[in-house]
Amino acid sequence: MKRLDKIVNMKNTCAAYGDFNGMHRGHLKIITELVAQAKKRGMKSVVISRPAKEEILTNEDEKAYFLERAGVDVLISCENEPDLLEQAIQTIGAKVLVVGENHKNLENVKVTANNAGIEVIICEPEKEDQQIITTAIVKKALIDCNFEKVTSLLGHxxxxxxxxxxxxxxxxxxxxxxxxxxxxxxxxxxxxxxxxxxxxxxxxxxxxxxxxxxxxxxxxxxxxxxxxxxxxxxxxxxxxxxxxxxxxxxxxxxxxxxxxxxxxxxxxxxxxxxxxxxx
The missing domain is CATH 2.40.30.30 (Riboflavin kinase-like)
Structure with missing residues (x-):
């Protein structure tokens, strides 16, 4: 897997972007779908990660560890890009965007992508005990030292x-x-x-x-x-x-x-x- 610290020109890519701070089952579901869609279409799979500045569950090296094992082709870690969605569409040649259903800017993603002729694939969230898995829930289980639950929520x-x-x-x-x-x-x-x-x-x-x-x-x-x-x-x-x-x-x-x-x-x-x- 290639690792970059800035967005560069590419062509024909299938992309996902976000913080991915946690690499829990919901994130891994998006990554699995990304890799599958990229292979199906003969495209490169690209993950654009925005490193968080607060306390984190998963740093960039750890994200790379999981993404490489999932078969992702390129990881771009960039802290200062003003609009990752626009960058993804205009610069990396994204033809397909894979996002989670509970993405905080989902409607904006769909409108922007559709206007640019980009296909959007939406993944349903993963749940544990009928509750959507989030980074906050993983953090609580970690702080509570409930490592059976942590492993279950993360999938690892x-x-x-x-x-x-x-x-x-x-x-x-x-x-x-x-x-x-x-x-x-x-x-x-x-x-x-x-x-x-x-x-x-x-x-x-x-x-x-x-x-x-x-x-x-x-x-x-x-x-x-x-x-x-x-x-x-x-x-x-x-x-x-x-x-x-x-x-x-x-x-x-x-x-x-x-x-x-x-x-x-x-x-x-x-x-x-x-x-x-x-x-």
Whole structure:
């Protein structure tokens, strides 16, 4: 899949555009229809994404992760385009637009596209318990640590993509060196706590216990870290990009009085993670 940071001249494309902040089942339905229509008509499938500036569920790298797997040909991420619809019609040569039925500007999309002779394909929204799936509903489930619901709403586990960076190596003091994951500041992180997670390094699937949040037992710094202790793994992966899937909430943040207490709790947490991921 080709990635661009501005709209460029193209011909004969099938396009979808919007924030796609969440890549939930409703978004994925639009993308699946986009790819199918493009293949059917011999066109390129193009997604025009407007990156959100507020706290986000899915950043541009994560959108690209899902779109590439769905078979999209081009992802254009552009923050400053004044009118993406007009740009899509005039510049990328869109012959077909695929949009969701609950698009906030649906009537304007239909009128503008019809005036330009562009076919509009409208996708019905996806629902969960008779309620239309929205990014806001996914965020609430995430904040509530209801990861079974999060996965159901998204159609996939909640992911965090980032590079492994050097931390303070404090995990080694409790016998568990961790991979410190760096991601964008606006990425919405799960509430502070310990999680059972899956990790992919170049498509290799690994299991991990991941701590998200501050570390009251080891330092007093006021920032959130994402530290993954990968089970049964001892290779150097500094600088590598990881895809981390959050599977289950294990426990919240606790402050321990001694290194021995931390080590004992770590062993309990590891066993819970093994049990969760083996189920």
């Amino acid at each position: 586990p909640y992911i965090i993509i980032g590079k492994v960076v050097h931390g303070k190596a404090l995990g080694r003091t409790v016998g568990m060196p961790t991979a410190n994951l760096d991601t964008c500041e606006t990425k919405l992180k799960p509430p502070s706590g310990v999680y059972a997670t899956s990790i992919y390094v170049d498509e290799e699937h690994l299991k991990a216990m991941t701590n998200i949040g501050k570390r009251p037992s080891v330092d007093n710094f006021d920032y959130v870290t994402i530290e993954a202790f990968i089970l049964d793994f001892d290779r150097d992966i500094y600088g590598r990009e990881l895809v981390l899937e959050v599977q289950r909430f294990v426990r919240g943040v606790e402050k321990f009085n001694s290194l021995e207490e931390v080590q004992q709790q770590v062993q309990k947490d590891i066993q819970k993670v093994r049990d969760f991921l083996a189920a």
